[in-house]
Amino acid sequence: MSILRLLAAAVLVAGGVLVAAAGPVSAKDKVHYLAVHVDDSNPATMNLALNNVQNVRTYYASKGEKAIVEVVAYGPGLKMYMADSPVKARIETMALESSEVQFSACANTHRKMSEKAGKDIPLLVEAKMVPSGVIRLIELQEGGYSYLRP
Numbered sequence: 684m685s686i687l688r689l690l691a692a693a694v695l696v697a698g699g700v701l702v703a704a705a706g707p708v709s710a711k712d713k714v715h716y717l718a719v720h721v722d723d724s725n726p727a728t729m730n731l732a733l734n735n736v737q738n739v740r741t742y743y744a745s746k747g748e749k750a751i752v753e754v755v756a757y758g759p760g761l762k763m764y765m766a767d768s769p770v771k772a773r774i775e776t777m778a779l780e781s782s783e784v785q786f787s788a789c790a791n792t793h794r795k796m797s798e799k800a801g802k803d804i805p806l807l808v809e810a811k812m813v814p815s816g817v818i819r820l821i822e823l824q825e826g827g828y829s830y831l832r833p
Contacts, residue, residue, distance in 0.1 A: 721760035757789030757816025789816030
């Protein structure tokens with residue numbers, strides 16, 4: 684047997700020992716990550732996104748697992764986080780119910796909308812400003828988040 688094959692076999696055996704020593708992951712330790720993309724000002728789209736968030740969290744909670752979700756809004760979707768948002772009450776409630784749901788607002792979109800309006804457009808306190816909604820979605824996916832665009 685060549686030295687490369689012996690080395691490969693040793694690595695596989697060592698890896699198997701490490702996995703066996705770690706043991707199986709229990710349901711209470713299982714965490715799911717979801718990025719939800721909203722770029723539409725249609726209230727039906729916003730509600731669908733929030734329904735998806737709630738359904739995912741409810742499903743995994745029923746299995747004893749955790750779901751961490753970030754809703755990223757930019758472009759026309761930033762309307763979701765404005766004071767007159769058609770889903771304002773739902774966002775407030777969801778934020779109070781769980782710290783595992785984050786609402787991210789695109790600073791680029793906010794700046795442009797504020798400039799166009801000639802004044803700073805206030806956002807819901809639940810919305811956390813991120814430099815760019817698109818970049819935030821890229822970062823989340825690169826970090827292992829699943830992606831959903833309702």
